Amino acid sequence: MNAPMNAAPVATKKLKVATTSLAGCFGCHMSFLDIDERILKLLELVEFDRSPITDIKHCGPCDLGLIEGGLCNAENVHVLREFRSHCKILVAVGACAINGGLPAQRNHLDLRDILEEVYQTEAGVSHGHIPNDPELPLPLNKVHPIHEVVKVDYFLPGCPPPADAIWKLLTDLLAGRTPTLGHGLMHYD
Amino acid sequence: MSATFQLDGEDIPFTPGQTIMQAAKAAGVYIPHLCWHPDFPAHGSCKLCTVKLIDAHGGRFGSSCTMEAQAGMSIENRTAELDDKRRTLLQMFFVEGNHFCPSCEKSGNCVLQATAYELKMMSPHFDMFYPDRPVDASHPDVLLDFNRCIMCSLCVTASRDVDRKNVFAMGGRGILGRKIHINSESGRLADTDFAVTDRAANICPVGVILTKRKGFAVPIGERRYDKAPISEQVKEPTA
Structure with a gap:
């Protein structure tokens, strides 16, 4: 079995954790912060690599990667692939990472029609042209959940997942257990 | 004493003409289902309520909302095998619609x-x-x-x-x-x-x-x- 191999390094070496938000609203990260003072206990066990907490721009080799949000543009895909190649375990956190979520509700519309309506037809602050600065990542035709592009090891549903569900996932993984959520922690909304 | 069949090893009483689903519901036992409703005849389309009838040849799958209960039947319901199939059916329901x-x-x-x-x-x-x-x-x-x-x-x-x-x-x-x-x-x-x-x-x-x-x-x-x-x-x- 894998358990002894996974369990041994926990006591000796801090696990590296990276987190990011792709096409998400950072609500899952806010829910993560809702673990409150438990974050101090977490910091005894893990060290953060790329994350909004550290502001590191690229992730190095990590034990665990938490992905919030789906894929709505080319940059999202690059970041996701970087996480997948550097993280031993990758978790899709929240509704958008799992099924596209709110951003995917544009999927039945044509992308050009949306851009024209937002930037040209509709009254608003930026009349006249669709943004095309080379620094802006190109939007994808449709928004996709992350499992359509990379292998995902675990899924944590919720919009956002409750802090207790995030804590359960982390403590299960740190203890070398397969994460499970019972009634009350498992929500799609 | 009314006739019974076995559902996951538990004796479930039934009256003649009742389906597996109806008898299980009356006994308070849950069989996953979507298209079945107690007020209406079975539609038998969602297949979530599929159970396994254990017989001499091993077993065969059937919809519990349309399968009539018979005395002495041995039925599997919440086994890992069936729940895995049900989960796959659910995943297909979720991807073919827009369930946000x-x-x-x-x-x-x-x-x-x-x-x-x-x-x-x-x-x-x-x-x-x-x-x-x-x-x-x-x-x-x-x-x-x-x-x-x-x-x-x-x-x-x-x-x-x-x-x-x-x-x-x-x-x-x-x-x-x-x-x-x-x-x-x-x-x-x-x-x-x-x-x-x-x-x-x-x-x-x-x-x-x-x-x-x-x-x-x-x-x-x-x-x-x-x-x-x-x-x-x-x-x-x-x-």
Whole structure:
């Protein structure tokens, strides 16, 4: 079995954790912060690599990667692939990472029609042209959940997942257990 | 003493003519299902209620909502094998429609969602279809959001057999072609005699047929399936 191999390094070496938000609203990260003072206990066990907490721009080799949000543009895909190649375990956190979520509700519309309506037809602050600065990542035709592009090891549903569900996932993984959520922690909304 | 059959090793009494599903429901035992409703004849289309009848040749699968109970039957229900198949069926339901729970008024009271929780469906697994399914908001009192339709046909049956109005029909072919049609010249609900008091207006197990101006009436945490899993509410009345 894998358990002894996974369990041994926990006591000796801090696990590296990276987190990011792709096409998400950072609500899952806010829910993560809702673990409150438990974050101090977490910091005894893990060290953060790329994350909004550290502001590191690229992730190095990590034990665990938490992905919030789906894929709505080319940059999202690059970041996701970087996480997948550097993280031993990758978790899709929240509704958008799992099924596209709110951003995917544009999927039945044509992308050009949306851009024209937002930037040209509709009254608003930026009349006249669709943004095309080379620094802006190109939007994808449709928004996709992350499992359509990379292998995902675990899924944590919720919009956002409750802090207790995030804590359960982390403590299960740190203890070398397969994460499970019972009634009350498992929500799609 | 009434006749019994075995469901996961438990003796379930039944009266002649009862299906496995009806007898299990009466005994308070949960068999996952979506298109079956105790008030109506079985439709047998969702296949969530598939059970395994153990016989001399090993076993064969059948829908418990259409399979008549017989004395001495040995039936498997909540085995890992069956729940795995049910979870796969659920994942196919979730990818072929647009099931965005966070923005759905039915969330917390939805049979599809509660069943997916019960079967620990953590992801849709397959690639999403994201079909284009326009809503029908024409009726003054009722909204139809077909994005969430699972083709259980309960609205068709209720409107035809209880309301005697025949407002709904299922038509078309293929996963993206088949859909619920509205029985009016324009195809709009407003041009039928559908009323918010109809049985069909209150039968949808998911969030397609919604009463207007009533959304999100019950706070999160107090909705039906927030309180207890669907498997523990077998004795409660079905909507």
